Amino acid sequence: MSSICVKGCYWRKKFFTGNLKVFISTIIIFLLIFSLTPCVHAEEQVSPPKAVGGVLDLTHWDFDKQGPVGLDGEWEFYWERLYEPHHFHSGHVKPEDGYYMEIPRSWNGFEVDGKTIEGMGYGTFRLTVKLPENGNPKAIKLTSISTSHKLWVNGRLVSSDGKVGTTREDSEAKHYHKVITLDQSSGTIELVVQVANFMHRRGGIWQSIKLGNSQDILKLRERQVIIDMVLFGSLFIIGLYHLILYLLRRKDKSPLYFGIFCLLISLRSLLVGEIIFLYYFPQASQELVLKLEYMTFYLGIAFYALFLNALFPKELPDKISRIIAAVSFGITLLLSLPRHISIPPY
Structure with missing residues (x-):
């Protein structure tokens, strides 16, 4: 009787262990499939245009057929300056006063006046986007902006997370992923983003900011x-x-x-x-x-x-x-x- 119990326990343990191995392998396979799926779609899609010199030309981008687009490329960047839209409109600030930074990326390692920027600090980003005519209402999807920000679209403050300051004491870190609906469907969009980071080792706009038709961004x-x-x-x-x-x-x-x-x-x-x-x-x-x-x-x-x-x-x-x-x-x-x-x- 004891030998039967021993054999029974042995086979139950073997069955449990074998099933657990299969279960773990299945999870790994599914994770690999899900992680590779976006890569497959990315290869099939047409490469969207990128910003050059602080201007992103989307006049030939079909949002209805090609979907949302990342506002990637060269943004105007002003290190240790907190500018608002009126500073640019009044002529107080000119693009040649700043630099062009490829977004998305952290500002760590970026050179300003021959010096390499570290994670802690603050700055202002600016991008002009040209939209196609006769489009649908647009929306913006914000992701990781490290670690506090203010965003103006065409001079209107549409997003503010945390507190943007010039020192750690004046700043407060907070960032949500959010969707901002815009009234505009065509013409030109100006984005001005103040960013401050005194908490994380990396600062800046880490991930792509998405622009598309409102219903597509919400979906x-x-x-x-x-x-x-x-x-x-x-x-x-x-x-x-x-x-x-x-x-x-x-x-x-x-x-x-x-x-x-x-x-x-x-x-x-x-x-x-x-x-x-x-x-x-x-x-x-x-x-x-x-x-x-x-x-x-x-x-x-x-x-x-x-x-x-x-x-x-x-x-x-x-x-x-x-x-x-x-x-x-x-x-x-x-x-x-x-x-x-x-x-x-x-």
Whole structure:
């Protein structure tokens, strides 16, 4: 009887382990498919025009057929100057007073007067966009502007996140992903963006600002929010499922570690992408959001290493998994300290 029980336990464990391997492999395959899908679409689309000398000519771009376009290319850039639209219209500021910076990118490493810019600082960006005639109402989708900004469109202030200042004391970091609907459908659009960063190691306009027909931009954002929420819900359910498995069978700790890993990544999905976390907790500081983003990443590494060790103890010995976990927990502890930390990107 005892030999039968031993064999039964052995085959149940083998069945569980085998299915878990298949499950993990399936997740990896799906992640690869989803990550490669945008690349395939990008190759099929016609390359949009780019801004040259602070001017983006979209007069021949068909927004109805070709969809939204990124406002990429050479923007006017004025380092350590906070200009508003009236400064340009009055002739107080001229393009030759500044520089041209390729957007999207951080301003780290950009040279001004022979000196290399670091992450902390402030500046003004400006771009003129020429639209085709007889178009539909337009909208702009803002993403990562590090880490506070003011945006004027044709002289009207349409977005302000955080507080733009010239020092750390005068500034407050905050940035939402948002859609700004414009009244204009044709003609020329002037964008003036003040940006200040005294929190993160990288500053500037990291990601492409999208311009398109209002309904297309809104659909784009809705689709990205749905993807983030589906990812959150799926990982959250998977995490709870594995925690329940552990409660039913506590001798095997691999479901515990994998469940915690899934819950951490599900939380992180709310802190990246559209940063949905801020819509549920708008009073949360940008520093808190950033720290949670990094903490969930490093904690995820720790618990995934422990999970692999529990599942494959020969392939990943206890010593190595504990070192990985200890380093990850140590970094997480540093991130939790209540002081200003310039966190390097992972």
